[in-house]
Amino acid sequence: MKTLVTYSTLTGNTKKVAEAVFEAVSGEKEIMDIKSIKETDGYDRILVGYWVDKGDANEEAKKFMETLKNKKVGTFGTLGAYPDSEHAQKCVEKISEALKANGNTVVAEFICQGAIDPKIIETMRKMGSNGPHAPTPEREARWAEAAKHPNEADFSAAKDVFGKLD
Ligand SMILES: Cc1cc2nc3c(=O)[nH]c(=O)nc-3n(C[C@H](O)[C@H](O)[C@H](O)COP(=O)(O)O)c2cc1C
Incomplete structure (x- = not known):
């Protein structure tokens, strides 16, 4: 094999x-x-x-x-x-x-x-609350977990x- x-x-x-x-x-x-x-x-x-x-x-x-x-x-x-x-x-x-x-x-x-590329996270944060990936507390927690x-x-x-x- x-x-x-x-x-x-x-x-x-x-x-x-x-x-x-x-x-x-x-x-x-x-x-x-x-x-x-x-x-x-x-x-x-x-x-x-x-x-x-x-x-x-x-x-x-x-x-x-x-x-x-x-x-x-x-x-x-x-x-x-x-x-x-x-x-x-x-x-x-x-x-x-x-x-x-x-x-x-x-x-x-x-x-x-x-871990998600920090540049991508920055872009999502910049898009703000109207973007499809709005930085809600739940998302921030998920991104922080992914980083590990x-x-x-x-x-x-x-x-x-x-x-x-x-
Ligand atoms: C352009 C782009 C699109 C992504 N799309 C998704 C997605 O649809 N769903 C998701 O859970 N993660 C998404 N991610 C996160 C990546 O899948 C994740 O960080 C992955 O571990 C990157 O793997 P690598 O380090 O081998 O390149 C995306 C990341 C990038 C850069």
């Missing part, structure tokens, strides 16, 4: 989770930034890391996942929202459904919070999920 762990990342959160996933996976394995992938034929299993962008996998990860057909695929993601939120669960489902539609088998799923992730508990949870694969 040869596994490829790959990831797309803007600010490093998803790369950190990818490294935890890589550590946990058994058998022959490689880890690679999505940008470096030339072909996927030599792998029995592909574990793809994405970050959530507007409620879906970020474009680069999405494009890559669209190239996968009839493979064993696992996904792991990071996002600003809480992982047990409806928003997070919808993202995970959407991504898995798209993979399944191309004949892939989804062997594992994982999602956790990841991914943390050791997230890495450990990811390792549990991916370490269980054959």
